[in-house]
Amino acid sequence: MSASQRLANADGLITELASIVGAGNCLSSQSETASYASDGRGLFAGSVLAVVKPATTEEVAAAVSACARAGHPVVPHGGNTGLCGGTAPGRHRRDVVVSLERMNRVRKLDIANDTITVEAGMILRNVQAAAAEADRYFPLSLNAEGSCQIGGNIATNAGGNAVLRYGNTRELVLGLEVVLADGSVFSDLRGLRKNNSGYDLKQLFIGSEGTLGIVTAATLRLFPARRQIETALLTLASLDDVVALYLDARQHAQEFLSAFELTPRIGLTMATQHVPDVVDPFAEPHPYYVLLELSSSQTRVGLKDILLELLERNLDAGRITDGVVAGSLRDAQSFWRIREGCVEAQRIAGPSYKHDVSVPISAIPGFINSTRATLELAYPSATIVAFGHVGDGNIHFNVCAGDMDREDFAVEQHAIEELVFDAVLSRGGSFSAEHGIGLLKRDALLRHTAPAGIALMHALKTALDPACRLNPGKVLRSPAAPNRKQDHASWSERT
Ligand SMILES: Cc1cc2nc3c(=O)[nH]c(=O)nc-3n(C[C@H](O)[C@H](O)[C@H](O)COP(=O)(O)OP(=O)(O)OC[C@H]3O[C@@H](n4cnc5c(N)ncnc54)[C@H](O)[C@@H]3O)c2cc1C
Numbered sequence: 492m493s494a495s496q497r498l499a500n501a502d503g504l505i506t507e508l509a510s511i512v513g514a515g516n517c518l519s520s521q522s523e524t525a526s527y528a529s530d531g532r533g534l535f536a537g538s539v540l541a542v543v544k545p546a547t548t549e550e551v552a553a554a555v556s557a558c559a560r561a562g563h564p565v566v567p568h569g570g571n572t573g574l575c576g577g578t579a580p581g582r583h584r585r586d587v588v589v590s591l592e593r594m595n596r597v598r599k600l601d602i603a604n605d606t607i608t609v610e611a612g613m614i615l616r617n618v619q620a621a622a623a624e625a626d627r628y629f630p631l632s633l634n635a636e637g638s639c640q641i642g643g644n645i646a647t648n649a650g651g652n653a654v655l656r657y658g659n660t661r662e663l664v665l666g667l668e669v670v671l672a673d674g675s676v677f678s679d680l681r682g683l684r685k686n687n688s689g690y691d692l693k694q695l696f697i698g699s700e701g702t703l704g705i706v707t708a709a710t711l712r713l714f715p716a717r718r719q720i721e722t723a724l725l726t727l728a729s730l731d732d733v734v735a736l737y738l739d740a741r742q743h744a745q746e747f748l749s750a751f752e753l754t755p756r757i758g759l760t761m762a763t764q765h766v767p768d769v770v771d772p773f774a775e776p777h778p779y780y781v782l783l784e785l786s787s788s789q790t791r792v793g794l795k796d797i798l799l800e801l802l803e804r805n806l807d808a809g810r811i812t813d814g815v816v817a818g819s820l821r822d823a824q825s826f827w828r829i830r831e832g833c834v835e836a837q838r839i840a841g842p843s844y845k846h847d848v849s850v851p852i853s854a855i856p857g858f859i860n861s862t863r864a865t866l867e868l869a870y871p872s873a874t875i876v877a878f879g880h881v882g883d884g885n886i887h888f889n890v891c892a893g894d895m896d897r898e899d900f901a902v903e904q905h906a907i908e909e910l911v912f913d914a915v916l917s918r919g920g921s922f923s924a925e926h927g928i929g930l931l932k933r934d935a936l937l938r939h940t941a942p943a944g945i946a947l948m949h950a951l952k953t954a955l956d957p958a959c960r961l962n963p964g965k966v967l968r969s970p971a972a973p974n975r976k977q978d979h980a981s982w983s984e985r986t
Contacts, residue, residue, distance in 0.1 A: 495563040495590050501540055501585070503868045508543050508587065511553045516544040516593065527588045528580060531571040535579035535930055542568075542588040548668060548676060548707040551589060555705065556674025558587050565589055567701035569643025570614065572635035574845065575929025577647070577700045577965050589705060591642050594788045597621050598680075606665060606682040608710045611642025616713070627713035628788070630657040634831050642706040648698030650925040655882030656749045657714070660697065662784060666710030667693040672703075672956035682710040695951065700927050701962040703955045715788035720749075721798045722784045722823035725805075725814040726777035728858035732810040733779055737852065737881050739810075740783060743801045747794060750784035751882040752830050758878050762832030765839040769832035770825060772815050781881070782826050833878055835886075843876075843891040844904060846911045848918035859886065862914040867908075870895060870903065883925040911938060936966065 492500070497935035511518040518524050519541045529536040529607035540563065545551045558565045568578050568590040591612035599608040601626060609618055615636040631644060633651035643649075645667070649660045657663065666680040677692065696704050727733050733753055740748050754762075756778050762769040785794050792817055798816065805811045819825040837843050850858045860875045874893035879886045889908050892900040912922045916939060928936050937945060948967055952959070959969045 500561055500970060501563075504587070504763055505541050507557045508541055508562075508569055509556055511541045511557065512545050512550050516546070518542040518544075524588070526591065527568060529578040530573065530576040530929070531801070532574060532576070535576040535934065537580035537582045539580050539586055539588050540584050542590055543924065544590045544593045546593045548594075548678075549672065551594075551670045551705055551707050552590075552674045552676050554587070554589060555672070559673050559958070559960055562958070562960075563587050564960050565705070567591070567642070567646065567705045569612070569640035569646065570635065572639040573643060573647055573700075573929060573933040574847070574926040575700075577927065577929035579930060581964065590707075591640060591707070594642075594707060596642075599710075600625055601682065601925070602627075604682055605713045606710050607713055608666070608680050608682070608708060609641055610708050611640060611645070611706045613641050615639050615641055615644060615826060618626065622713050623716065623954060625713070626716045628716050629663075629711060629713055631660055641709060641711070645697055645706050645709055646699065646701050648757060649929045650880065650883065652750050652752065654880060654885075654947065655751060656746065661694065661784065663712050664693060664697055664709055665712055667696055667706060668708040669693075669696050669704035669706055672958070672961050676707075677704065680708060680710045683838055685699040690750060690941050695955075698927065700867040700929060700966050702952060702966050703961065707963070717786045718788055718790045719792070719794045720786045720823065721794045722782065722817040722826055723784060723798060723802065723814055724772065724817075724826040724829070725781045725802070726773060726812045727779045727781060727810060728777070728812055730859055734852060734855055735808075735880060736783075736805055736810050739805060740801055741882070744785050744797055747785040747787050747792070748783075748796060748882070749786040750782060752782040752879070753881045753886075754780045754782070754830055754833050754878050755876065756780075757874060758833035758836070758876050759829055761836035761840055761874075761876070762829055765836035766828075766832035769828050769836075771829075772825070773813060775813075775936050776817075777812060780829065784823075830878075833876070837876060837889055837891055840874075842897065842900060843889050844890040844907055845926075846890070846908065846915075846922070847926045848886055848888055848911065848915045848920055848922055849924035849926050850886070850915055850918045852881065852884045854918040854920070855881060855884065855886065858914055858918055858920070859888070862888065862911060865910060865914075866907065867889060870907070872896075873900070880953075883924070884920070908935065930965060933964075933966060933968065937968075 505519050524539040524542050528544045543554050564586045566580050566586050566588045568588045594610035595610040619629050630653045644660050665682040668678040863875045872894040874891040876889045
């Protein structure tokens with residue numbers, strides 16, 4: 492096709508898209524589309540032909556079908572809080588971004604079934620609020636909940652702070668509605684807890700990062716509202732003590748244990764330095780801090796007694812060195828601010844390589860201690876911040892540039908990543924526990940997955956999206972043209 496034919500084709504597509512979603516919801520000038528031209532972290536940037544904002548599943552389907560006929564790629568766009576470059580378009584101004592932001596309604600609340608059916612563009616916090624209004628609890632919770640969308644959560648199989656009790660997003664989804672690569676619609680929003688009629692198709696789309704279909708609606712599990720919450724911030728001297736405390740808390744508090752979050756001293760120091768409302772409640776510094784939360788939907792259980800007994804036992808055993816129990820919601824929020832502030836502070840402090848990994852819980856102390864020691868020896872000016880969801884074995888093992896020369900730091904990215912990943916994999920862990928693959932970890936996926944696994948993923952992609960139009964180049968290199976110079980190859984990649 493000549494350049495002029497290609498331009499006419501693109502203009503025709505924009506006109507068709509505008510007729511589907513309405514002219515005001517089809518953006519095509521560079522100034523209008525600029526904010527959709529990179530991922531949320533600004534790691535990857537491209538160029539967008541058009542941004543469409545459909546209001547219904549039918550409009551999503553018609554837009555995707557128009558793009559398929561015109562041969563243009565489609566990039567699904569949620570709240571753009573993903574951390575792996577999944578929303579970045581290609582660089583040839585061919586991609587059509589489908590933003591779900593106008594699909595933000597509750598479709599159905601079924602109290603008897605304890606389910607809620609919502610559109611994909613609903614902000615996670617609004618899903619939680621809709622559940623709370625119905626005296627129910629939707630447990631998915633993460634620091635980006637004020638801006639990420641439930642469709643993005645499903646597309647990335649988001650984890651978050653309550654996985655140890657309620658599971659990942661995958662465990663919370665009972666039904667899905669998805670627009671496929673040719674514009675047809677797969678819909679099963681029945682919200683059944685038991686259904687063995689053939690393959691469980693919804694699971695294909697959960698965690699597929701927009702490469703197999705565009706999620707337009709979901710039926711989600713609800714839980715009884717929480718009536719009691721007890722939160723404590725505890726200090727510990729070693730990671731062995733952290734894991735021993737976790738095992739005891741799990742045994743002692745059982746199903747009431749709903750969060751167990753680790754922050755190291757360096758994380759708290761950075762948070763108090765860079766984030767104004769983070770306060771260290773302790774007079775002395777401590778090597779490790781654990782935020783422990785118990786919660787219950789029952790009022791007849793004495794949650795405070797369970798917590799105090801647990802703390803007393805572990806103080807006596809010498810595992811806990813100090814601690815504070817929240818006396819109010821405000822106290823509890825200030826403890827959570829330390830955990831959130833640890834993340835914010837790293838962003839403010841400068842570049843860092845974020846490794847979102849998991850290992851068996853028993854391997855956490857060995858993994859963190861030995862990997863940190865190796866890195867500190869190799870890069871004495873860098874700062875290691877290893878924190879996260881101990882109860883899921885999910886550690887955010889971040890290497891911050893610290894005082895290291897920025898150019899030297901940039902050169903070492905691959906070596907640092909491989910060192911961390913080798914340490915994880917040799918302990919039976921995963922190099923990507925929560926945030927997914929996107930563009931950022933695509934090569935690592937290829938390096939660290941058995942050929943049979945990669946072949947299966949390509950087979951699935953080819954079966955569902957033979958022309959590779961849905962979020963091409965994310966998760967996997969294009970199976971349709973594996974030797975072609977990739978769209979994303981020359982994108983700028985920074986930390
Ligand atoms: C401060 C902060 C804290 C975070 N904490 C956590 C955490 O604790 N746990 C965790 O798992 N993640 C965490 N994240 C990462 C991020 O918030 C999650 O990955 C979130 O689920 C992404 O949702 P989103 O709507 O922003 O998706 P986006 O960033 O818009 O998209 C992410 C991917 O999903 C695709 N996508 C988006 N919507 C759809 C759709 N409707 N259908 C198909 N594909 C779609 C996109 O193409 C892209 O590939 C955090 C991020 C930040 C900034």
